[in-house]
Amino acid sequence: MKRRDFNQMMFSTAGHLRGSVDSNQPVAPVSPEENNENRISHIDQTVNIEDVRLLAQKNMEKSSFDYVDTGSCDEYTLRDNIQAFQRIKVLPPLLTGVSRCDLSTVAMGETLSMPILLAPVAAQRMFHQEGGPAAVRAASTMKTLYAMSSSVGSSVEEIAQAAPCPKWFQLYVPKDRNVTRQLIERVNKSGFKAIVLTVDLGEWKDADHRNKFTLPKSMLVKHLRDIGFHHITNSMSQQDIQAFNEDAWDLNLSWDFIPWLRKHTHLPLLIKGVLRPQDARQAVHYGADGIIVSNHGGRRLDGMPSSIDSLPGIVEAVENDVEIYLDSGIRRGTDILKALALGARAVLIGRPYAWGLGAAGENGVRKVLQLLRDELINAMVATGCPSVHQINRSLLQRS
Secondary structure: OOHHHHHHHHHHHOOOOOOOOOOOOOOOOOOHHHHHHHHOOOHHHOOOHHHHHHHHHHHOOHHHHHHHHOOOOOOHHHHHHHHHHHHEEEOOOOOOOOOOOEOOEEEOOEEEOOOEEEOOOOOHHHOOOOHHHHHHHHHHHOOOOEEEEOOOOOOHHHHHHHOOOOEEEEEOOEOOHHHHHHHHHHHHHOOOOEEEEEOOOOOOOHHHHHHOOOOOHHHHHHHHHHHOOOOOOOOOOHHHHHHHHHHOEOOOOOOOHHHHHHOOOOOOEEEEEEOOHHHHHHHHHOOOOEEEEOOHHHOOOOOOOOHHHHHHHHHHHHOOOOEEEEEOOOOOHHHHHHHHHOOOOEEEEOHHHHHHHHHHHHHHHHHHHHHHHHHHHHHHHHOOOOEHHHOOHHHEEEO
């Protein structure tokens, strides 16, 4: 480095301002968000998840961005998901140097490069024209796992063929059990590695109501036909298609559905939406192989506790019986470290990669995974953890 450049760097990092400022002139404050929004025009300029979010906001239609970005009702749970991570402090031990970090882990028998998985996210073609297949390709490049939403906007077969990486299938259950059975058979045949049964209900998003957010008719028809409702066609009216969709799904599930599901698949089964230890024990009783601690990113019933606050009780209840994962609220690599320290095997991210998809398609999703991976590595180096398996509660202080 040239001496002039070195001196300039030292001067600027010492907190001084380059150039002259008239101390008598008031300077209008600029928020960090406004500053970032003005300067970011390409995914390569993003340095954190918030940058990716702002770029997605620029590139996406308002109603689609709000669908991803907002939470239910007053968004107490959405905010608390993030604030709960901030309440947990990291206490790194000193003089525990690490020269290299191993982020690899195993999820439902599949070896992954890092404990960061792509969660089921609906309507991905509303964020980017390539939708789910673009996210699958990014997961494949980064050697991690993609969990497909039943409502992603692509068929089981399209996602299965998009790129070679481990995939889970997240099931919303049709009332018609023949359609459900045939859908599961297609999942079995397509090489998916597990089924995720999402069981939380209660979405009520003010922004979607204001925006009158709905899937375009062609997308809704494709979605329903991809599930197996082959009688739905574009010749039907929008009103008739929406009415059918609203009545097509089973909202009356009980624990008895799990034995029925077990009869139709050999795949491991994860229950997503668990927040109470007694529900975790019940899931184990009914033969679940994994639990995803989740409040659906604050998109379901507002006022539920944060996922990270719920994690320790569930780990204590069923740690030795099933694999435990966490989603909701992940925005930084330190959040991942905290989740792993509290007993999660890995985390799933939803909004961050949906923003990435909206910001720059496949490249945006890949950038999100790279950012979180690199931040996790930094946190592991700082806390003296050469492997994700050595991250533990001794690193944390809960306020």
